[in-house]
Amino acid sequence: MNVYILFLFEPCLGWSPSWEGSMGAWGLSLVLLLLGLVGCVLPVLPGHMLIVLAAVLPRWLLGEASGLHHGTLIGLVLLWGLAQWLEWASGAAGAKWFGGSKWSAWGAVLGGLIGMFFFPIGLLLGPLIGAFVGEKWFAKKALRPSLTAGVGSMVGVAMGMVVQLVIGVIMAAWIVIDIVLGA
Numbered sequence: 001m002n003v004y005i006l007f008l009f010e011p012c013l014g015w016s017p018s019w020e021g022s023m024g025a026w027g028l029s030l031v032l033l034l035l036g037l038v039g040c041v042l043p044v045l046p047g048h049m050l051i052v053l054a055a056v057l058p059r060w061l062l063g064e065a066s067g068l069h070h071g072t073l074i075g076l077v078l079l080w081g082l083a084q085w086l087e088w089a090s091g092a093a094g095a096k097w098f099g100g101s102k103w104s105a106w107g108a109v110l111g112g113l114i115g116m117f118f119f120p121i122g123l124l125l126g127p128l129i130g131a132f133v134g135e136k137w138f139a140k141k142a143l144r145p146s147l148t149a150g151v152g153s154m155v156g157v158a159m160g161m162v163v164q165l166v167i168g169v170i171m172a173a174w175i176v177i178d179i180v181l182g183a
Contacts (some may be wrong), residue, residue: 025061029054033172040083040168041161043116043123048080048164051171058179067182068175076171083167086160088112092128094156100135100149106133108153127153 002111032054039047055076058066091108100108107130115126132150135141 002069022058022062022065025058025066030057032057033175037165037168039173040165043161045120047168048083051168051175052076052080054172055175059152067179069178069182072178073183074172075174077165079171079174083164086163086167090156090160090163090174091131091153092156095127095131095135095153097156098148098152099145100131100152101139101141103134103138104131104149104153105134107131108149108156110134110152112157118150124154124157171173 031052035045036047036052036054038044038048039050041047049115053072055068059068059073088109092105093114095104095108096102108127109130111126111128111130111133114130115122115124118126128150131153132146135146135149136143139145139146177178
């Protein structure tokens with residue numbers, strides 16, 4: 001059996017990690033980490049999930065030899081949850097920040113969900129249109145406040161993307177620091 005395929009089964013079979021196995025684990029982990037950071041900016045990739053997998057993979061394959069601690073994995077999962085919540089709530093928060101009602105906030109959330117199916121432009125226009133429609137049709141506001149709430153939702157989504165990138169960088173740095181200090 002090829003040694004590069006064999007390293008995938010090392011933890012299951014109770015073998016100690018070989019040099020080839022650990023290089024394969026770290027190589028795959030590095031690829032997942034880089035793709036995860038890209039995914040924090042490009043919503044097509046599940047960025048934070050890939051970063052968590054970049055930490056789980058070497059821990060699973062190499063065990064304690066990876067230098068990753070369980071506390072790190074728990075912290076990464078919590079940050080992943082925070083990032084997902086922020087992604088969902090950023091458009092609504094932006095609409096409210098710019099003076100919109102609860103209707104614009106719910107419209108931004110619904111518009112964001114529908115906009116995901118029209119990638120990439122739908123990710124920004126979905127919350128804008130949703131907040132505008134919510135404010136105009138349901139809150140019965142005039143054109144200008146409705147547009148302001150729509151623009152606010154788009155600003156919220158853009159700021160949410162920045163915060164998502166920051167969380168992704170924190171997660172990646174946490175992994176690297178734990179590996180360096182844990183080894």
